Structure formats: structure tokens, C-alpha cells
Amino acid sequence: xxxxxxxxxxxxxxxxxxxxxxxxxxxxxxxxxxxxxxxxxxxxxxxxxxxxxxxxxxxxxxxxxxxxxxxxxxxxxxxxxxxxxxxxxxxxxxxxxxxxxxxxxxxxxxxxxxxxxxxxxxxxxxxxxxxxxxxxxxxxxxxxxxxxxxxxxxxxxxxxxxxxxxxxxxxxxxxxxxxxxxxxxxxxxxxxxxxxxxxxxxxxxxxxxxxxxxxxxxxxxxxxxxxxxxxxxxxxxxxxxxxxxxxxxxxxxxxxxxxxxxxxxxxxxxxxxxxxxxxxxxxxxxxxxxxxxxxxxxxxxxxxxxxxxxxxxxxxxxxxxxxxxxxxxxxxxxxxxxxxxxxxxxxxxxxxxxxxxxxxxxxxxxxxxxxxxxxxxxxxxxxxxxxxxxxxxxxxxxxx
Ligand SMILES: Cc1cc2nc3c(=O)[nH]c(=O)nc-3n(C[C@H](O)[C@H](O)[C@H](O)COP(=O)(O)OP(=O)(O)OC[C@H]3O[C@@H](n4cnc5c(N)ncnc54)[C@H](O)[C@@H]3O)c2cc1C
Numbered sequence: 344x345x346x347x348x349x350x351x352x353x354x355x356x357x358x359x360x361x362x363x364x365x366x367x368x369x370x371x372x373x374x375x376x377x378x379x380x381x382x383x384x385x386x387x388x389x390x391x392x393x394x395x396x397x398x399x400x401x402x403x404x405x406x407x408x409x410x411x412x413x414x415x416x417x418x419x420x421x422x423x424x425x426x427x428x429x430x431x432x433x434x435x436x437x438x439x440x441x442x443x444x445x446x447x448x449x450x451x452x453x454x455x456x457x458x459x460x461x462x463x464x465x466x467x468x469x470x471x472x473x474x475x476x477x478x479x480x481x482x483x484x485x486x487x488x489x490x491x492x493x494x495x496x497x498x499x500x501x502x503x504x505x506x507x508x509x510x511x512x513x514x515x516x517x518x519x520x521x522x523x524x525x526x527x528x529x530x531x532x533x534x535x536x537x538x539x540x541x542x543x544x545x546x547x548x549x550x551x552x553x554x555x556x557x558x559x560x561x562x563x564x565x566x567x568x569x570x571x572x573x574x575x576x577x578x579x580x581x582x583x584x585x586x587x588x589x590x591x592x593x594x595x596x597x598x599x600x601x602x603x604x605x606x607x608x609x610x611x612x613x614x615x616x617x618x619x620x621x622x623x624x625x626x627x628x629x630x631x632x633x634x635x636x637x638x639x640x641x642x643x644x645x646x647x648x649x650x651x652x653x654x655x656x657x658x659x660x661x662x663x664x665x666x667x668x669x670x671x672x673x674x675x676x677x678x679x680x681x682x683x684x685x686x687x688x689x690x691x692x693x694x695x696x697x698x699x700x701x702x703x704x705x706x707x708x709x710x711x712x713x714x715x716x717x718x719x720x721x722x723x724x725x726x727x728x729x730x731x732x733x734x735x736x737x738x739x740x741x742x743x
Contacts, residue, residue: 363389363468364649366488366501368475368514370397373617373634374507375458375469376415380642382467386649389501390459390467391490393474398455402598404531404558404565405449406541407631408715412447414635419453422559424541431696432546432689439709446541446714448559454631478504478517484654485612503645503654504613507638510601512619518610523621524603524678527553528575529628531567532583533593538564545692550578552685553628563593569600569628571685600628602681604674608666609659616641622670624715625677626684632715633674637666676718695731703727 365381367374370392382388405421412420424446429437459469470492477489481500488499506514510526542557549555552571555578557564566588570578576597583589601621608615616622622633644662648654687695698704707723725731 363387363499364502365389365505365645366391366499366503367467367505367507368488369506369508369512369617369619370394370455370459370469370471371507371509371617371634372455372458372631373619373622373638374505375455375462376635376638377505377507377616377642377645378467378469379458379462379465380639381645382462382465384642384646385466386646388462388467389499390462390469391473391475391488391499392469392471395472397459397469397471398452400596401451402529402531402596403451403631404556404567405451405454405560406446406556406558406627406629406714407449408445408713409447410715411449411631411635415454415458417449417454417457419449419451419457420447421450421561422448424448424559425539427541427543429696429699430542430544431693432548433693435693435696435700437696437699437705439705439712441709445712450561475508475513478514502612502649505641505645506613506615506619507617508619510599510618512615514613515615515619518613520607520610520615521605522603523601523605525571525601527569527571527600527602527628528573528597529567529569529600530575530579530595530597531565532579532595533560533563534566534583534588535563535591535593536588537562544568544582545696546689548578548689549582555579555582563591600630602628602678604667604671604678608663609656611656611659612654614641614645614659614662620666621674622666623674624717625674625681626717627714629714633670636670640665640669673716673718680718698728698731699724701728704731 364386365388367378367390370390378388378390426440473490473492476491479487485502486504490497506512508514538559544555550568550570553569555568557566568579601618602625603621605621608620616637617634618630622637623630641662648658704727707727711720711723713719
């Protein structure tokens with residue numbers, strides 16, 4: 344009897360997922376948001392997440408625009424920095440006040456947990472500790488999703504698969520989607536040292552090809568960077584040592600940032616969303632805003648497609664076209680700017696900061712700065728600092 348009960352307990356949870364119409368692979372912000380939306384629309388939705396706990400370990404600095412707070416209704420806000428300081432390679436500082444709450448800091452673990460709770464409340468099932476090992480095309484519609492759970496193997500056969508499995512996406516790779524243009528390694532340390540502001544450090548010695556950030560985090564701060572020279576961890580250690588902080592590190596984490604404008608994101612019965620589709624801002628590496636925006640479009644198109652009983656690539660293409668329209672433009676501009684940014688020497692960066700230090704330029708940044716739409720700054724900045732063209736002509740031109 345006992346044996347029978349245990350067996351039943353093990354089988355019943357998968358009965359529901361086995362019947363799911365939508366299988367979301369990956370329980371990060373993008374996947375959880377899709378799941379909340381599809382479940383709210385009455386679709387049987389299961390989220391397959393290989394980690395044991397949603398949102399942990401954290402691979403994020405938690406810097407977002409306040410838009411994320413209003414779109415998601417999250418209560419994970421932990422800091423509202425009073426300003427930001429950009430440090431040039433030769434030590435110049437561009438300091439500005441955050442006049443319009445341009446960036447706030449959220450607790451990423453709590454953010455993901457809240458999204459998971461909302462998805463569950465909407466009716467989605469979240470299977471933790473469940474890794475997707477393989478996708479297999481079937482003769483008829485859909486795919487077989489091979490999962491491994493608690494040492495066991497099982498095959499699900501949902502109507503539609505959502506690949507929300509992050510930067511290294513198995514779904515993207517196994518379905519022959521294009522690869523990201525770049526995948527940057529990133530590392531971050533949690534440091535026991537108080538910080539009020541956001542600091543950005545530029546330069547080949549600090550973070551070649553990207554930047555280093557310092558961000559307030561509860562009673563301490565996060566110091567992290569991405570770089571493109573294969574020495575990301577060494578750069579972080581060098582910085583920590585240079586600031587005398589190496590003994591104040593509470594923990595490290597690492598992750599990757601996928602960059603590029605993916606030209607395909609749907610196939611028959613399958614959609615990619617979030618980092619797996621490179622929904623990331625190329626100049627900052629921020630992926631939460633684009634990921635959530637794309638997730639909403641993804642769910643909307645999917646709900647309609649299932650209602651029409653047509654989940655062909657042709658019908659799901661609307662999702663690709665809509666996210667390309669809403670965020671793809673921004674990603675394309677960002678990639679062009681990034682490609683020029685990578686060519687800038689430390690001297691160019693010093694000169695750029697010098698120009699932006701001037702009062703008029705600073706005021707424009709303070710009043711019009713928007714971390715989700717950095718290119719909106721360009722025209723007003725050029726108006727007050729036409730000399731920017733002299734230093735950064737290619738960067739500026741790339742934004743139009
Ligand atoms: C160091 C660092 C700092 C960052 N800081 C910021 C920031 O300040 N602001 C910002 O907006 N963005 C930031 N980002 C980017 C942001 O973290 C990502 O854009 C965001 O997490 C993407 O969400 P996602 O749901 O697409 O993917 P993820 O959050 O990566 O979630 C994917 C999920 O899929 C699961 N998964 C993967 N493979 C499988 C499988 N085979 N089977 C089952 N589950 C699987 C993973 O375990 C994971 O939980 C940062 C990234 C890094 C690396």
C-alpha cells in the first residue's frame with residue numbers, strides 16, 4: 344500500500360505536465376512571464392526548470408529602469424541610487440544626479456520568485472529540478488521534450504515549446520537557430536562595503552570590450568564586469584585588489600551575456616524568448632526589460648495561435664515581426680554602437696568623458712537619460728555638444 348501511494352505521488356505530478364499545451368523551457372524572468380500570461384488565458388502551461396530554486400544563484404546586478412517596476416508590479420526594489428559616476432580610463436569622473444529615477448536596483452532573486460508565484464497563481468505548473476535534455480521532432484505536430492527529473496527520464500509532448508532557457512539555450516542550438524554575434528563572459532562579486540551610487544568604469548585595463556559596474560546591494564555592493572579578452576575573472580580580482588576590497592568579498596557568481604539581433608526566433612510549434620533570443624541591450628548587457636517585453640508579445644501571439652489551432656511557423660512569425668519592431672531596432676542600433684565602442688582607444692574614451700563633463704551635456708544626460716533607450720540622448724546631446732562628433736563621429740552616426 345505504502346509503495347503504491349509513493350508510486351502514485353511520483354506519477355501524478357507529471358500527469359498534468361504530460362497534458363500541457365505549452366511547455367516553457369527555463370524558469371527565468373522571460374519564461375515565467377510567458378507562463379503567467381498563457382496560464383491566465385486558460386492554457387495548460389508547464390515550466391521546466393533545471394535549478395532547484397527559482398532565481399538562484401543570481402546572475403544579475405539588478406539594475407533596471409523604473410518601467411520594470413510598473414510593468415511587473417514587483418516589490419523587489421532595494422535601492423534607488425542618487426546618481427551615477429562614469430570613470431574614464433585616466434581617472435576623470437562624469438558625475439550626474441538621477442533626476443528622473445533613471446535606474447533603480449531590484450533584488451533579482453526576489454524578482455524571479457515573485458514572477459514564479461504569479462505564474463503559479465495564474466495556473467501554471469513549475470517543475471523544478473527538471474532539465475530538458477533533448478528536443479525531438481515528431482512525425483506529426485509538436486516535439487518530444489526529453490526531460491530528466493529526480494534521476495528519472497520522461498518525455499512530454501506539448502503542442503508548443505517555448506525556449507526561454509537563457510544565454511546558452513539548448514533550444515536555440517538544437518533547432519539550428521542563428522547564434523548570437525557575441526557571448527560575453529561576466530563575473531560579479533558581492534562585497535561587504537557600503538555604496539550609494541552606481542559607478543561605471545571604462546578602459547582596456549579594467550574591462551576591455553565592455554565595462555565594470557559597482558552597484559548598491561542591500562548592506563553592501565555588487566562589483567561586476569564583462570570583457571572580451573578571456574580574462575574577466577582576473578580583471579575583477581585586479582580591481583578588487585586595487586580598491587583593497589579582496590578580503591571583503593562574500594561570494595562570486597558568473598554568467599554570460601548574449602549579444603546580437605537574432606534574425607529568426609520561431610519554427611513550427613516553437614518560439615524563443617529572453618536571453619535565448621538575445622533580447623539584451625548590447626551597450627549595457629541588460630536583458631530584463633527586453634525579455635519581459637518580448638515575453639508579453641510571445642504569449643499574446645501564442646494564445647491567438649492556439650485559439651486558431653495554427654501554430655505553424657508562418658502563423659507564429661507575427662511574434663518575431665512584433666518584437667523586431669519593438670526592440671529589434673534598439674538592438675540593431677546598440678550592436679552598431681557597440682562595434683564602434685570596441686574600436687575606441689582609452690584616449691578616445693577619456694576625450695568622450697571630457698566632453699560629457701561640460702555642464703550643458705551633463706544636464707541633458709540628467710534630464711533625458713533613459714537606460715532602456717540610450718539612443719534617445721543622441722540628438723539633444725549633439726545639439727549642446729556638437730564637438731561630440733569630432734570624437735565619436737562613427738558612434739553617433741551608427742545610431743541613426
Ligand atoms: C553578471 C550579470 C549581470 C547582469 N545584470 C543585469 C542588470 O543589472 N539588469 C538587467 O536588466 N539584466 C542584467 N543581466 C542580464 C539578465 O540577467 C538576463 O537578461 C536575464 O536573466 C534573462 O532572463 P531569461 O529568462 O531570458 O534567462 P535566464 O534568467 O538565464 O533564465 C533561463 C533559465 O533557464 C534554465 N535552463 C537553462 N537550460 C535549461 C534546460 N536545459 N532545462 C531546464 N531549464 C534550463 C536556467 O536554469 C535558468 O533558470 C545580467 C547578466 C549577467 C550575466
